[in-house]
Amino acid sequence: MSLADKVIYQIYPKSFYDSNGDGIGDLRGIIAKIPYLKKLNIDMIWFNPFFVSPQNDNGYDIANYYEIDPLFGTMADFEELVAKLAQNHIGVMLDMVLNHCSTDHIWFKKALAGDEYYQKFFYIRKPKADGSLPNNWTSKFGGPAWAPFGKTGKYYLHLYDKTQADLDWHNPAVRKELFKVVNFWRDKGVKGFRFDVINVIGKDEKLTDAPKNTASKLMYTDQPIVHQYLKELNQKTFGQEPDAITVGEMSSTTVANSVAYTRKDNHELSMVFTFHHLKVDYQNGQKWTKIPFDFSALKNALNNWQIGMSQGGGWNALFWNNHDQPWALSRFGDPIHFREKSAEMLATVMHLLRGTPYIYQGEEIGMINPNYQKITDYVDVETLNAYDELKKQGLSDSKALAIIQAKSRDNSRTPMHWDNTVNVGFTTGTPWLKPKDQEQINVAAELDHGEIFPYYQKLIYLRKHYPIIAKGSYEPIDLEHPQVFAYCRLYRGQTLLVINNFYGQKATYGLPASYQGQKAQTLISNYDKNFQEVPKTLALQPYESLALLI
Numbered sequence: 339m340s341l342a343d344k345v346i347y348q349i350y351p352k353s354f355y356d357s358n359g360d361g362i363g364d365l366r367g368i369i370a371k372i373p374y375l376k377k378l379n380i381d382m383i384w385f386n387p388f389f390v391s392p393q394n395d396n397g398y399d400i401a402n403y404y405e406i407d408p409l410f411g412t413m414a415d416f417e418e419l420v421a422k423l424a425q426n427h428i429g430v431m432l433d434m435v436l437n438h439c440s441t442d443h444i445w446f447k448k449a450l451a452g453d454e455y456y457q458k459f460f461y462i463r464k465p466k467a468d469g470s471l472p473n474n475w476t477s478k479f480g481g482p483a484w485a486p487f488g489k490t491g492k493y494y495l496h497l498y499d500k501t502q503a504d505l506d507w508h509n510p511a512v513r514k515e516l517f518k519v520v521n522f523w524r525d526k527g528v529k530g531f532r533f534d535v536i537n538v539i540g541k542d543e544k545l546t547d548a549p550k551n552t553a554s555k556l557m558y559t560d561q562p563i564v565h566q567y568l569k570e571l572n573q574k575t576f577g578q579e580p581d582a583i584t585v586g587e588m589s590s591t592t593v594a595n596s597v598a599y600t601r602k603d604n605h606e607l608s609m610v611f612t613f614h615h616l617k618v619d620y621q622n623g624q625k626w627t628k629i630p631f632d633f634s635a636l637k638n639a640l641n642n643w644q645i646g647m648s649q650g651g652g653w654n655a656l657f658w659n660n661h662d663q664p665w666a667l668s669r670f671g672d673p674i675h676f677r678e679k680s681a682e683m684l685a686t687v688m689h690l691l692r693g694t695p696y697i698y699q700g701e702e703i704g705m706i707n708p709n710y711q712k713i714t715d716y717v718d719v720e721t722l723n724a725y726d727e728l729k730k731q732g733l734s735d736s737k738a739l740a741i742i743q744a745k746s747r748d749n750s751r752t753p754m755h756w757d758n759t760v761n762v763g764f765t766t767g768t769p770w771l772k773p774k775d776q777e778q779i780n781v782a783a784e785l786d787h788g789e790i791f792p793y794y795q796k797l798i799y800l801r802k803h804y805p806i807i808a809k810g811s812y813e814p815i816d817l818e819h820p821q822v823f824a825y826c827r828l829y830r831g832q833t834l835l836v837i838n839n840f841y842g843q844k845a846t847y848g849l850p851a852s853y854q855g856q857k858a859q860t861l862i863s864n865y866d867k868n869f870q871e872v873p874k875t876l877a878l879q880p881y882e883s884l885a886l887l888i
């Protein structure tokens with residue numbers, strides 16, 4: 339399977355479609371919607387975790403890697419799902435959460451009961467001589483990264499929630515168990531794997547304090563041993579599959595490391611998720627702030643990754659949205675005045691770049707942030723911790739809520755809008771998370787008369803039919819432009835010019851002199867324009883996108 343012309347769709351099972359009325363999406367719900375998925379012509383679906391879990395972090399706290407959580411269905415449902423997707427030429431990508439497991443996992447329970455073999459599965463440490471925590475690292479979900487290990491007086495490391503205990507990859511027995519998990523799912527016909535926060539598995543065994551004023555993540559991210567572990571993972575599991583597709587979620591990584599993670603001859607992963615282009619609406623690098631996005635930073639991030647990965651022979655996953663991000667349409671587009679046009683513009687930017695595009699459920703119908711009016715409508719652990727923290731910092735309820743509305747992970751976790759009936763057609767019961775009151779945005783309406791879904795279909799079609807999109811190199815054009823992000827793709831003497839107006843104001847855009855007057859084919863335009871040659875200037879409409887093949 340060649341990677342370059344594939345498009346992957348992401349399903350958040352909890353919020354996709356509920357087949358049994360318990361308010362929670364499930365595997366049979368996904369089976370019921372295969373005809374819808376087929377319409378997009380996607381190649382593979384990444385499913386967020388549906389393994390047995392207490393759901394403290396919505397399934398990223400796994401208590402049993404080998405079983406389907408009854409919330410979502412049964413193993414028979416899963417096998418049927420894999421088979422039915424295969425009949426439709428859609429592959430399955432599972433989410434492997436191998437950096438940590440739930441404190442409800444038998445390994446942790448045995449460790450807690452005193453079993454030394456399993457204690458070595460985790461980072462369990464004594465306090466420092468002065469009684470303080472083993473080190474000064476902080477959890478990504480707020481507070482210290484250490485929690486008391488029962489009544490032993492010791493602590494265990496958790497980089498995420500305190501119910502997600504970090505596994506010690508230095509221990510070969512841990513690696514063996516985790517590789518067994520991957521192979522178990524391979525035996526069920528799974529060929530795609532997404533590895534959760536996989537670049538933090540290589541903590542230095544000494545667990546040294548972060549120096550003063552240094553973020554603790556620098557102490558454990560992208561350590562050289564991660565490459566060694568990934569090579570071993572590759573060799574002992576999916577590397578035996580010629581058409582496996584893998585993606586590593588790389589937190590705060592670098593281009594150099596990501597090249598190394600994904601270069602074919604390194605035998606690590608097929609591609610990586612990186613996040614620099616999404617941190618452009620963070621004030622001073624802090625997520626829980628609310629500022630307009632920095633357009634120039636956004637372009638520079640995309641541009642640097644495109645160039646760096648291309649020059650190094652690496653491969654990027656291309657995405658705007660996932661279950662951890664507020665909707666890109668609400669952040670970088672205009673969901674009120676130009677919902678369709680800005681959704682299409684964002685899609686054009688991403689789908690015509692070099693890499694493998696991912697579409698997050700609901701993106702293809704232009705879903706937007708729900709802006710809940712009460713903090714009690716939010717359920718995500720990270721969000722609720724952040725709200726408490728903002729209140730502690732002295733922010734008023736309304737200021738703290740405004741930040742939560744802009745940044746919460748629940749924004750994209752709201753149930754998928756299927757139609758405009760009660761609960762947006764997601765469930766006949768009470769949905770686990772409130773849908774947004776926005777009946778006009780739903781699959782039924784979009785398929786009936788919408789323009790975003792057909793636009794996505796076209797972008798996917800183009801990638802499969804124009805090798806320049808799948809295989810071409812990348813070059814920026816006029817990177818300094820205050821309103822436009824333009825780039826070209828180059829392949830075997832052809833050029834694809836991609837021009838995107840990122841704002842709701844019109845713009846006059848001068849095309850590079852070297853292309854003016856040349857014969858061209860308009861591959862896509864969200865304003866139905868059709869150029870047969872490259873004009874001197876373009877009168878760009880709000881959020882206009884255009885791709886010209888020369």
Ligand code: NOJ
Binds near residue numbers: 395435534535662
């Ligand atoms: C990244 C996942 O995408 C996120 O949802 C989760 O909370 C953390 N990893 C911890 O597993």
